[in-house]
Amino acid sequence: MKTVIHWFRRDLRISDNTALSEAARRAEIVIPVFIFEDAFRTGPDVGAARLAFLLQSVESLRKNLAELGHPLVIRCGKSEEILPQICRETSAQAVFANKRYEPYAQRRDERITGILHAAGFGFELFKDAVVWEETEILTQAGKPYTVFTPYAKTWKAKPIPAPKPKFKTSNHHPLTDSIQSDGLPASPDQIGVPLTQTIPPGGERTALELLRKFMAGPVHDYGANRNYPAVDGTSLLSPHLRAGTIGIRTILAALKTAQANQAEGGTRKADTGGGGDVFLNELIWREFYLQVLHNFPHVTRGAFRPEYDQLAWSENQAHFTAWCEGRTGYPIVDAAMRCLNTTGMMHNRLRMVVAMFLTKDLLIHWQWGERYFMKQLVDGDMAANNGGWQWSAGTGTDAAPYFRIFNPVSQGEKFDAKGEFVRRWIPELKGFPDDLIQQPWENPLLLAKSKYPPRIILHEEQRVKCLAMFKAVKGS
Ligand SMILES: Cc1cc2nc3c(=O)[nH]c(=O)nc-3n(C[C@H](O)[C@H](O)[C@H](O)COP(=O)(O)OP(=O)(O)OC[C@H]3O[C@@H](n4cnc5c(N)ncnc54)[C@H](O)[C@@H]3O)c2cc1C
Incomplete structure (x- = not known):
């Protein structure tokens, strides 16, 4: 050609x-x-x-x-x-x-x-975009996987391809300098899409630099640090994987080198909590959800398990708005949503916490959250977002069972024990001591003085309603 x-x-x-x-x-x-x-x-x-x-x-x-x-x-x-x-x-x-x-x-x-x-x-x-796509990984019965662990096992048993050669200069088209080329807007505001967030920088060089930094250290502690939103423990590569400013094979090659260097007994300390292997699993989750999207495209329209399309979700607009704006009265939820609204990013642990809160405390349809995330996220990706929402709501493949309901207070206490993340995003709570920062209502006087809102629902009550809502469908 x-x-x-x-x-x-x-x-x-x-x-x-x-x-x-x-x-x-x-x-x-x-x-x-x-x-x-x-x-x-x-x-x-x-x-x-x-x-x-x-x-x-x-x-x-x-x-x-x-x-x-x-x-x-x-x-x-x-x-x-x-x-x-x-x-x-x-x-x-x-x-x-x-x-x-x-x-x-x-x-x-x-x-x-x-x-x-x-x-x-x-x-x-x-x-x-992926190492294995569509129907390249199937069960022994020739069916798509709907459970992650065996999918990942099969994925890992296959060879990993090397990165493709970098594009170099090729011959020029005789019309190269005269082919019409339009300009692009410098920012979304110029075309009537107002940008209110301060987002991380894009581009291939930024992506490669993020990868270099992550593989030079944090990857080895990934297993231990990845759940703590106040710690810079994850790669932050998701917007780049989404825009394709980095190739998956490049990431896997860098991971292999980082793990090999460490195994050789270099100067690095041992991985804590699994490090590179846990990171690899997360990359495989991405491919898992992409194959779910291909093999079960109905997930874009409704629950993976159709019986869950019958759930009697709440349509409480005031609750939904409070969730979107970070005013639910639950600090870890509100800090996460304010972070999303300001930066277009949200830590994985917090995505699970806020998604569970919307679906299992506010009893609002996961699709409302899915849509809001797609509007706000820099890394908004149909497959991962849908998978994450259906996992949290309990309606998806290999999802958290419906009766597994995160308690927003204990999630906050476990993963933001000193309230560092909460204080970063909720200045109203700066004066609260560590032991009350995740449940400020325990000091009503201090809460009244702060401008932080009271709880819009009571977790324990909603938990009971949520279980009844799911049981009504499961029993029918
Ligand atoms: C409700 C919900 C919605 C989500 N929406 C998206 C989304 O729109 N886009 C998106 O890229 N991720 C989404 N995720 C997955 C995950 O939260 C992000 O990929 C992760 O927080 C990105 O940060 P990181 O790049 O530092 O990830 P790291 O922890 O460094 O992980 C490396 C890469 O693995 C992939 N990955 C990690 N966790 C997951 C996961 N659970 N599912 C699929 N891929 C994963 C991402 O590409 C990520 O960049 C969602 C999770 C939930 C619970």
Whole structure:
């Protein structure tokens, strides 16, 4: 093939990029293209934080490609119309891209395949975002896994592929300097999507630096530290995995090196609580939920276990708003939600705590929380978010059983014992002693003086109602 268009989507990087390295291997000329779809600002799940992260990451990609002498062609509009148009303009024979797994994206890719083929152009999709996709890992009976532990065991028994070669300069298209390229907005505000959060920086270099730092130390203590929101114990790579500013194979190779260096008895202390192995499990959870999405796409519309679509959820708007705004009166819940609203990020332990609180204390449908998270999160990802919500609500694959209900006070006391995280996000509670910071109502006078709200519900009462709500369905 002479000329191939590489269409960047959720793979905004030049290293370890399967479709891009295939394009470089098989074509004489590669034209890198990014399409700023209308849906980025009008779709139902649009979130300013994720959009800002994407814009930063595209800008960083543009710079990285420019250093290699490749201008990134940017077009705004509908990919269905733009791709055949660019193929015609540049006489490219095919479009290469990395696979996406969300049902809506797969439907669009099917449409694009039809359109490009009808116009005489090729369209090739490559597995890239995951090590094992769709139906590549099945049970012995040939069925998709619905339980994580055996899935992870099978995953680990398979070989791990090496990172793909970094994209280097290739021949230039004769029209390289004259192909039309649109500008991108510098921030979501410019296109009417107000950004109120201060989000972490995007881009491939940032991602690689985060990985380097994490593998240089914190990964070895990951097992011990990962549950404590006040500790910087996790990789913070989720927005990068979501935008594709880092490749999964790169992370796995770095993990292997970090573990090998330690096994050689280098200067590092031993892993505490499992370290790298626990981290690997989390990366596998990501792939587990992506295969759930592929094999059970109904999870995007309702419960994995359909009987749970009958649950009589509450529609209390005032409670929902208090949860969203971090005003429930439960400090660990409110601190987590305020952190999310301010930064677009939330620690995994806290995601479980607030999701359980919404579904099992406020008895509000997990889909309300799922939607709110997608609007706020920088790393908002359909598969992981849906999986996390259904796990917490007890309606999903390998979910927490419905009768497992986190107590927000003991979760706070266990994972934020000194209240460091709570004080960081709830200044009203700064004056409370450590032993009361997770249950400020125990000192009514001090609570009245602070501007912190009283509890909107009583956990013990709601717990009983929640069990009854689930039993009504299970018994029917
Ligand atoms: C209710 C709920 C909603 C969630 N929504 C999302 C979401 O929209 N996007 C998202 O990426 N993660 C989501 N998660 C999973 C998890 O909370 C985040 O991946 C994690 O907090 C990101 O921080 P980190 O990069 O420092 O993770 P680390 O602890 O460093 O983990 C490394 C990577 O593993 C993956 N990972 C870790 N835990 C999980 C998990 N439980 N499920 C799937 N993948 C995981 C992520 O890609 C993460 O970057 C959700 C969890 C819950 C309980």
